[in-house]
Amino acid sequence: MQLSRDALLRAYRQMKVIREFEERLHTEIQTGEIAGFTHLYCGQEAVAVGVCEHLSNDDKIVSTHRGHGHCLAKGCDVNGMMAEIWGSREGLCKGKGGSMHIADIDQGMLGANGIVGAGAPIAVGAALAAKLNGEGKVSIAFSGDGACNQGTTFEAMNLAVVTQAPCIFVFENNHYSEHTGVDYAVGTARDIASRAEAFGMKVWRGDGTDFFSVHDTMREVLEYVRAGNGPAAVEFDTERFFGHFEGDPQRYRGPGELDRIRETRDCLKIFRASVTGAKLLDHADLDALDAEVLKAIDDAVDKARAADRPTPEDVLADVYIAY
Amino acid sequence: MQLSRDALLRAYRQMKVIREFEERLHTEIQTGEIAGFTHLYCGQEAVAVGVCEHLSNDDKIVSTHRGHGHCLAKGCDVNGMMAEIWGSREGLCKGKGGSMHIADIDQGMLGANGIVGAGAPIAVGAALAAKLNGEGKVSIAFSGDGACNQGTTFEAMNLAVVTQAPCIFVFENNHYSEHTGVDYAVGTARDIASRAEAFGMKVWRGDGTDFFSVHDTMREVLEYVRAGNGPAAVEFDTERFFGHFEGDPQRYRGPGELDRIRETRDCLKIFRASVTGAKLLDHADLDALDAEVLKAIDDAVDKARAADRPTPEDVLADVYIAY
Amino acid sequence: MAQMMYRDAVVTTIAEEMERDPNVVVLGEDVVGGMGTAGGPEAIGGIWSTSTGLYGKFGKDRVIDTPISESAIMGAAAGLALAGKRPIAELMFADFIGVSLDQIWNQLAKFRYMFGGKTKCPAVIRMAYGAGYNAAAQHSQSVHQILTGMPGLKVVMPSTPADVKGLLRTAIRDDDPVIFLEHKALYGMSGDVPEGDYSIPFGHARLTRAGQDVTIVSSGLLLGFCEAVADKLAAEGIGCDVIDPRTTSPLDEEAILDSVEVTGRLVVVDEAPPRCGLAADICALVADKAFSSLKAPPQAVTPPHTPIPFARELETAYLPSTDKIEAAVRKVLGWR
Amino acid sequence: MAQMMYRDAVVTTIAEEMERDPNVVVLGEDVVGGMGTAGGPEAIGGIWSTSTGLYGKFGKDRVIDTPISESAIMGAAAGLALAGKRPIAELMFADFIGVSLDQIWNQLAKFRYMFGGKTKCPAVIRMAYGAGYNAAAQHSQSVHQILTGMPGLKVVMPSTPADVKGLLRTAIRDDDPVIFLEHKALYGMSGDVPEGDYSIPFGHARLTRAGQDVTIVSSGLLLGFCEAVADKLAAEGIGCDVIDPRTTSPLDEEAILDSVEVTGRLVVVDEAPPRCGLAADICALVADKAFSSLKAPPQAVTPPHTPIPFARELETAYLPSTDKIEAAVRKVLGWR
Ligand SMILES: Cc1ncc(C[n+]2csc(CCOP(=O)(O)OP(=O)(O)O)c2C)c(N)n1
Numbered sequence A, B: 001m002q003l004s005r006d007a008l009l010r011a012y013r014q015m016k017v018i019r020e021f022e023e024r025l026h027t028e029i030q031t032g033e034i035a036g037f038t039h040l041y042c043g044q045e046a047v048a049v050g051v052c053e054h055l056s057n058d059d060k061i062v063s064t065h066r067g068h069g070h071c072l073a074k075g076c077d078v079n080g081m082m083a084e085i086w087g088s089r090e091g092l093c094k095g096k097g098g099s100m101h102i103a104d105i106d107q108g109m110l111g112a113n114g115i116v117g118a119g120a121p122i123a124v125g126a127a128l129a130a131k132l133n134g135e136g137k138v139s140i141a142f143s144g145d146g147a148c149n150q151g152t153t154f155e156a157m158n159l160a161v162v163t164q165a166p167c168i169f170v171f172e173n174n175h176y177s178e179h180t181g182v183d184y185a186v187g188t189a190r191d192i193a194s195r196a197e198a199f200g201m202k203v204w205r206g207d208g209t210d211f212f213s214v215h216d217t218m219r220e221v222l223e224y225v226r227a228g229n230g231p232a233a234v235e236f237d238t239e240r241f242f243g244h245f246e247g248d249p250q251r252y253r254g255p256g257e258l259d260r261i262r263e264t265r266d267c268l269k270i271f272r273a274s275v276t277g278a279k280l281l282d283h284a285d286l287d288a289l290d291a292e293v294l295k296a297i298d299d300a301v302d303k304a305r306a307a308d309r310p311t312p313e314d315v316l317a318d319v320y321i322a323y
Numbered sequence C, D: 001m002a003q004m005m006y007r008d009a010v011v012t013t014i015a016e017e018m019e020r021d022p023n024v025v026v027l028g029e030d031v032v033g034g035m036g037t038a039g040g041p042e043a044i045g046g047i048w049s050t051s052t053g054l055y056g057k058f059g060k061d062r063v064i065d066t067p068i069s070e071s072a073i074m075g076a077a078a079g080l081a082l083a084g085k086r087p088i089a090e091l092m093f094a095d096f097i098g099v100s101l102d103q104i105w106n107q108l109a110k111f112r113y114m115f116g117g118k119t120k121c122p123a124v125i126r127m128a129y130g131a132g133y134n135a136a137a138q139h140s141q142s143v144h145q146i147l148t149g150m151p152g153l154k155v156v157m158p159s160t161p162a163d164v165k166g167l168l169r170t171a172i173r174d175d176d177p178v179i180f181l182e183h184k185a186l187y188g189m190s191g192d193v194p195e196g197d198y199s200i201p202f203g204h205a206r207l208t209r210a211g212q213d214v215t216i217v218s219s220g221l222l223l224g225f226c227e228a229v230a231d232k233l234a235a236e237g238i239g240c241d242v243i244d245p246r247t248t249s250p251l252d253e254e255a256i257l258d259s260v261e262v263t264g265r266l267v268v269v270d271e272a273p274p275r276c277g278l279a280a281d282i283c284a285l286v287a288d289k290a291f292s293s294l295k296a297p298p299q300a301v302t303p304p305h306t307p308i309p310f311a312r313e314l315e316t317a318y319l320p321s322t323d324k325i326e327a328a329v330r331k332v333l334g335w336r
């Protein structure tokens, strides 16, 4: 299905925001100003955006430790996120969560998650809520190729099938879990989808470096799941441009691997080539967006840096609603 | 492969011991003399025996909450087990473990287990030890159709594939986990083996009510695994003759179901018909064994009843080797 | 007032709240029972009979029978709560936090805090705990000491049918995650239960016996043991305050401290193992906050530092007995 | 004596024991690193660099890189131990007991007891714990309070490179399951480490400062804070015994009680949350067993009952500070 010009511009902008958000963090982190563990999403933008462009605020997603892309794609505020990563009390989570715990319930974003595999069962719960509401809403669990080895992920898939929950398991296979290759850690090598299939789900596969592949695949998947056919799973083949976390020496990469994937498997380049090649958008449109996005990221960083810091008393707030 | 007369007699005797052990417990439990939760193995004897007849003491098994059959088949002492279930200090575990925790490390029996799904990872560990020893020994994880939904079982399968551990996952599909049917609880319904397959294992299937089906299948499986081909999985279709635990009203059974399975799916009857039909053994041989086994069980009960009771000081013993 | 069993107080309260609020949903293993069988659903209604009849009344989308996957059950409860529902999830045995602790500890308990106070997480996790069934090391444990230590959780331990009703109602209506611990040896206990919309606020202990000489704190199965000891001593003219905290998080510190200020003597009787347990927690609290009132060392009466044994004689010897409780009380009475 | 970092003391000791005993095996996530990649194995050697070089020396059957499946890792350790090996399993972060507690608590810890003393279970479970990295609520926790309460486990908490070496050697040679807790903020700490076959028995505390006025008990990151406070007060003529228990199970009760008998004053400084923690455990112990010696209420200095926050300022405010420790010491000194 051909997307409108607006939809194309929006999709590109969303991907570009994620890209520049992460590239900028990569730079800023070197200065030591940002605390904690940070996992960047660069390279996988087409997946987050290709999935989330189909969703409304009433559809839920549950994310991972590598959550910035999912958050941004689902509508979390750029400034609020940047401030959160900076540990400011003006952050989306008041500086309490940080990179691995960004959430925005109103946007249907039920949280990044520091525990690998924890998200899938939570997504099934959200899907059961959607089923009870009966309005055709869905819930999406993003999981990596590493998370697909965690018991919770399997349990979640089976529970979703048993309860016919409108849950979609999106597996982002970026070929690595930390420093380990998927060929080693996943018994069935590159095929995660067939595991999901063995749980009795209908599965799809797509090219995670191509926005259109993701977007078209997800249209089908969502149609199927919104129609009440129970859960489904999708595997997207994708690439991680940075290390596992910031500071990772990446000795596990092959020679030239990083250059090659940046060159040939960059979803932004692929998108640009595709839409300009098909004369749907021209370079100037995209260049203008690029500039606008860079500016927005600059602003976000400036704001985060200037934002209020939390105070010691904040430690005690928000443990309970009432105790 | 045709079994010798001795092997046939031995297999029958083993199954019969389990049967009568459990039937007797079923009766004794009504009197209230035996404490705790007891899960009987009646109906599944052909699986435990068909598997364990292939094993030496250096091969390990890890069992479940429904462990009596596995224990007996792997060579645990009948008297020691009966005394344990009676809570005597002469029991195999000195009355500390009871029905759900019988173990005999010297026999390669690494424990019944009260936690559903806990056994499979332990079996992988034992298999890794066997691999390190390099003597072609294996480790076997018995799991039910319910346990196959527990995250630990999946993790164990993947870990076994990744490490090429000589571990065999034996799934006993008796169609129920507690009061729930397998058609409901296992997304893929009666097919557990294809889940294992999706983890990259070679799988087999067999009729768990037919000793020969189990025994022949396991011969192949063991040959494959002992040869260093990594793990494997087998699913046996079988029947549980009693309730989930003693005291279960079994309202989930269909009308006449219990009579039907006792009539048509009794592994002892099937064995007897098969070996007498083929003139390998005659009824008199088997009747003699029956009498001998009944006597042995009577003895075991008498001994258990007369055995020393534990003393309060025993509570403190055997927590640590040294503390 | 109606006479009711502890287990019936559970199912009655759940049914009333489900009636009242369409967002309340129940999930767990065999909470329906008989799903996918020829005998059909409702074969059991929970192995403790604490969900009997709910499926028939509220249907499969609100009474969700699950496979054996405790992490998924706890996680689904978390997701339901984040998505606006009020799940009541059953963990068949408290011991199964072993396979599901992450979702309780690192997810449910922390969402509100990690997310900067921008969400609520109104989930109730019910679980059967405690010894008394000879169910041995993996099916008899107490876990309140572990969960009480976890910030973000509220921990409730009802000791009577009336408290089940009053506290479970509060739990279901509470917007924070609540652990609701039912002692399996009390399920058959009968008692008067107030009718109607009865609820008990968290953090309010119950004084079950009053006296001036010793303060005894306990709950669950052992509370009855303590009451028996208190009654016996009362006949001798020794007066015990027996305090049931009802909730261990929040803990009614005031009730305990006020009592010790009068008695000067404390005995805490708890079913968890001795190290880092609730007994130590309360003894330390009193040693800190009522130091000047103390006339004798605060005593913890707990099982020994061992797993829970199977045999009847062993389990009995493992649990604190009335003799041991009485001895502790006499020890503090006779100090110096 | 050699100067060595805490992290290097871990890997050195493991390597020495693997050399000595072919039954010792290592397993965990990324303990090799680079498996199945173009860059090849040994890309990392554990994210804490605590297994660097082991794969090259001992090969893939003794240095087993695992998928992300903590229950399977702990369970495999249990199975290896039951089958005669001596596994050293790494849990990357202590917080991940949430997804693997059953195998630690209900399996490893209980085998010997449940099986009537007829087996041993010589497994070491290493894990990185503690705050100081701004890793927030799910990657910064202390878990010794949970594990110390579990009968059947031994729990070790080294606070210096020398103690790492001496205690890890004992742990690996011990026939019972041992939890070995490495404070992640100490991995880079340097110190003198005795050469050769150095080992430290469990249950023997270490006196790091000696004084007559107050007993301070602490370990890990906070031990350094306590020592700083003790040093500061020493300049004022106030003497503190600073006791590092080294192992919390077994606990060297004698060392603590002996000290309090002299000082009459106790401050326990611990990184776990306040409720049902090790601080309460030790305060209760002292209130019971050294009641008559106590001149002031035993004080627990811990973080508040909250999850661990992310931002630098918040984490700093969360952790007990030297100011708070000093205030507690002055409080007991100034009592009445
Ligand atoms: C339960 C748990 N185990 C281990 C970790 C450490 N860890 C964080 S991310 C990660 C790798 C995840 O790999 P994958 O799922 O492929 O996601 P990716 O990093 O590629 O996005 C690991 C092992 C964790 N956070 N939680």
Ligand SMILES: Cc1ncc(C[n+]2csc(CCOP(=O)(O)OP(=O)(O)O)c2C)c(N)n1
Residues within 6 Å of the ligand: B064, B065, B066, B114, B115, B116, B117, B143, B144, B145, B146, B147, B148, B174, B176, B177, B178, B240, B244, C029, C068, C070, C092, C096, C099
């Ligand atoms: C972790 C855990 N969850 C739940 C239970 C309660 N339980 C004991 S046996 C059982 C059913 C197991 O079914 P299956 O694996 O098919 O074995 P079967 O009883 O048929 O032999 C359940 C739910 C348990 N013991 N452990």
Ligand SMILES: [Mg+2]
Residues within 6 Å of the ligand: A144, A145, A146, A172, A173, A174, A175, A176, A177, A178
């Ligand atoms: Mg990955």
Ligand SMILES: [Mg+2]
Residues within 6 Å of the ligand: B144, B145, B146, B172, B173, B174, B175, B176, B177, B178
């Ligand atoms: Mg079954």
